[in-house]
Amino acid sequence: xxxxxxxxxxxxxxxxxxxxxxxxxxxMKKDFTPTLLDFGPVRVYLARHFGFCYGVENAIDxxxxxxxxxxxxxxxxxxxxxxxxxVNADLLAAxxxxxxxxxxxxxxxxxxxxxxxxxxxxxxxxxLEIDKRLNAIGIRxxxxxxxxxxxxKVWNRSEGIAQKGYSIIIHGKPKHEETRATxxxxxxxxxxxxxxxxxxxxxxxxxxxxxxxxSEFYTEFKxxxxxxxxxxxxLQRIGVVNQTTMLASDTQAIADYLRDVMIARYGLxxxxxxxxxxxxxxxxxxxxxxxxxxxxxxLQTPADxxxxxxxxxxxxxxxxxxxxxxxLPTYYxxxxxxxxxxxxxxxxxxxxxxxxxxxxxLPEKEPLTVLITSGASCPDAVVEGVIRRLVSFFxxxxxIEDVATQFA
Numbered sequence: 001x002x003x004x005x006x007x008x009x010x011x012x013x014x015x016x017x018x019x020x021x022x023x024x025x026x027x028m029k030k031d032f033t034p035t036l037l038d039f040g041p042v043r044v045y046l047a048r049h050f051g052f053c054y055g056v057e058n059a060i061d062x063x064x065x066x067x068x069x070x071x072x073x074x075x076x077x078x079x080x081x082x083x084x085x086x087v088n089a090d091l092l093a094a095x096x097x098x099x100x101x102x103x104x105x106x107x108x109x110x111x112x113x114x115x116x117x118x119x120x121x122x123x124x125x126x127x128l129e130i131d132k133r134l135n136a137i138g139i140r141x142x143x144x145x146x147x148x149x150x151x152x153k154v155w156n157r158s159e160g161i162a163q164k165g166y167s168i169i170i171h172g173k174p175k176h177e178e179t180r181a182t183x184x185x186x187x188x189x190x191x192x193x194x195x196x197x198x199x200x201x202x203x204x205x206x207x208x209x210x211x212x213x214x215s216e217f218y219t220e221f222k223x224x225x226x227x228x229x230x231x232x233x234x235l236q237r238i239g240v241v242n243q244t245t246m247l248a249s250d251t252q253a254i255a256d257y258l259r260d261v262m263i264a265r266y267g268l269x270x271x272x273x274x275x276x277x278x279x280x281x282x283x284x285x286x287x288x289x290x291x292x293x294x295x296x297x298x299l300q301t302p303a304d305x306x307x308x309x310x311x312x313x314x315x316x317x318x319x320x321x322x323x324x325x326x327x328l329p330t331y332y333x334x335x336x337x338x339x340x341x342x343x344x345x346x347x348x349x350x351x352x353x354x355x356x357x358x359x360x361x362l363p364e365k366e367p368l369t370v371l372i373t374s375g376a377s378c379p380d381a382v383v384e385g386v387i388r389r390l391v392s393f394f395x396x397x398x399x400i401e402d403v404a405t406q407f408a
Contacts, residue, residue, distance in 0.1 A: 004061035006052070007090070010379035014387075014400055015051070017407040022048065029290065032297030034371065037387070039397040041366040044387055045301050047373035048294040051380050053287030055148025056082050059123040062146045066120060067094045075118045076108065078130065079177055081146070082123050082377040083314035085334055096120070102313055103175055113137050121145040124177035125152070127184035150285035151178055154241050155185040161239040161278040162190030169204070169258065170194045171251050172243030174224050176315060179243045186241070187226035191234035194224040201254045205261045208235045238262065239278025244285040245316035245376075247323075248292055251284065287376045288316055295320050295373055299327045303369040305361065306330040307390075309383050310375030317375025318350040324371070331361060336385035342393040362393070 018035050025031075026048075034045035052060075063081055079100045080088050092098075099108045099119065113119070115138025121131075125147040134141055158168050168186045172179030174194045186192040195201045203220060206212040214231035240255040262268065262276045299306075306324040310317030311334055324330040331347040333339065338346045345361045348354075362368060370390065374383045384400070391397045 002054075002058075004057040005065065006057050006060050007064060009090075010052070010060070010087070010381050012380035012384035014384050014404045014407070015046075015380040017404060018046065019051075021407050032294050034294075034298040034301055037403050038367075039391050039394065039403060041394040041397055042368045042370065042391060044390070045298060045303065045369065045371050046383075047291070047298045047371070049287070049290040050294065050373040051376070051378055051383065053285065053376040055123050055150055055285065055287070056377050058148070059146035060087060062144065063091060063096070063120055064094070066118060066144055067091075067096065070118055073116065073118055075120065076113070077120045077122060078126055079104070079122055079124075080313075081120070083311040083317075083375075084377040084379070085311055086379060086382060087377070102177060104177075104180065110134075110137070113139060115139060118144055121147055122177065123148045123151070125155075125181035125185075126177075127181050128188060129184060147181075148244070148285065150244050150287075151182070153285075154182055154244060154283045157280060157283055158182070158186040158192075158241050159189050161241075161280060162186070164278065166237045166239040166278045167191040167193070167234045169238050169240045169254075170242065171201075171240060171246055171254050172196070173246075173315060176243060178245070178315075182241070182243065183226075190226075191229050192226040193221060193229065195254065198250065198254055198257070201257060204235075205258065207231050208258075208261055209265055237276050237278075239280050241280060241283045243315065244283065245288050245314075245319065246284065247319040248284050248289060255280070288319075291316065291320060291373070291376060292323060295323045298371050298373065299324065301369070301371065303328060303371045304363050304365070306371040306373075307386060308332050308373055308375075309386050310334060310378040312348045312350065314375045314377055317378070320373055320375060321350060324373075328371075329361070331358070333386070335382055336389040339386065339389045339393075366394070368394070 032048045034047055037044040059081055075096045076099050077096050079102055081091055100106055110133055119134055119139050121141050123146050168190050170182055172194055174196055183192055183194055195204055207217050217231045242251045259277045263273055266276050306328055308321045321330055321332045331345050333347050340346055343360055345358050347356055349356055388400055
């Protein structure tokens with residue numbers, strides 16, 4: 001696989017050594033057991049897969065190289081490069097400016113841009129409409145497009161099923177940058193609608209079966225369907241794709257449910273189901289699959305709590321939190337400083353978008369066992385910082401350097 005030039009500040013010698021050793025011992029990625037770091041009074045189990053993925057490293061490489069190679073030019077990011085506060089702060093410190101926030105609201109008006117400016121397209125991609133606006137100004141985005149290839153894979157899948165006459169159902173968060181981009185590309189080729197979860201899928205199915213009048217669809221799914229969408233016509237043949245960072249089991253459940261609905265509605269058999277429901281393989285990226293499967297493997301280890309590290313607006317990270325929460329107390333933090341001390345943690349509740357202070361989050365026991373993972377946009381150096389901070393609360397612990405020797 002291609003390697004990228006990522007700032008050394010994002011790397012961790014400890015975690016790089018662990019990942020290298022695990023990769024050499026498990027090249028086929030069949031072992032999803034976590035890695036034990038035994039510090040004595042506290043034991044940390046690291047998920048088999050976590051941290052920067054191909055698409056993130058590609059985006060970071062292009063972004064920082066663009067800054068170095070274009071001294072004196074104005075460089076803009078369409079929105080956050082990735083959903084990690086440290087990386088975005090570093091780009092801002094390097095002189096890059098954001099054109100929009102993550103919801104698409106303007107920060108710098110497009111009218112202020114000139115053809116001499118550089119605009120970086122983030123890893124999530126962008127809509128066809130925005131790309132067209134930039135091109136009209138004379139800004140060519142191809143050279144500075146960091147769209148993840150696995151996002152582009154979803155766009156290609158959408159185009160393929162559209163050409164066969166299917167409408168496209170997108171499982172994703174309607175306001176997420178990636179879903180907005182995927183919706184734009186899908187709607188170019190076929191009638192499209194976004195469902196954010198199984199509950200919305202259940203309601204969408206009622207329009208397929210006729211349980212709900214078509215007129216209600218346009219209110220219930222406002223802002224989530226393509227222009228000219230005809231409920232009675234465009235839900236007769238469908239295929240499902242997804243935002244690449246969604247929970248794999250959720251996407252599969254949605255696809256399976258809609259498939260069963262189409263079978264029941266049209267009296268289909270397994271041999272002719274494709275006449276109404278496209279055969280789309282899962283469109284989650286490899287890193288999302290690996291990281292979620294690694295968390296499931298990690299959760300087989302008895303532990304006292306889990307810590308998940310990543311940006312608070314990171315979709316893939318929130319799903320790792322969701323998996324951990326089902327099994328044990330879980331704390332979602334974006335940096336080591338959120339571990340305020342031995343007794344207090346400042347953590348994020350992604351369900352309602354609020355931060356909380358929790359006391360006595362570390363049980364009074366030794367050895368304490370903690371599971372740790374991170375999202376695909378989180379630097380390994382941040383994860384090492386969290387481990388160092390955690391270990392510092394336990395006098396008599398082995399040092400990071402001592403534990404690292406076993407992976408050298």
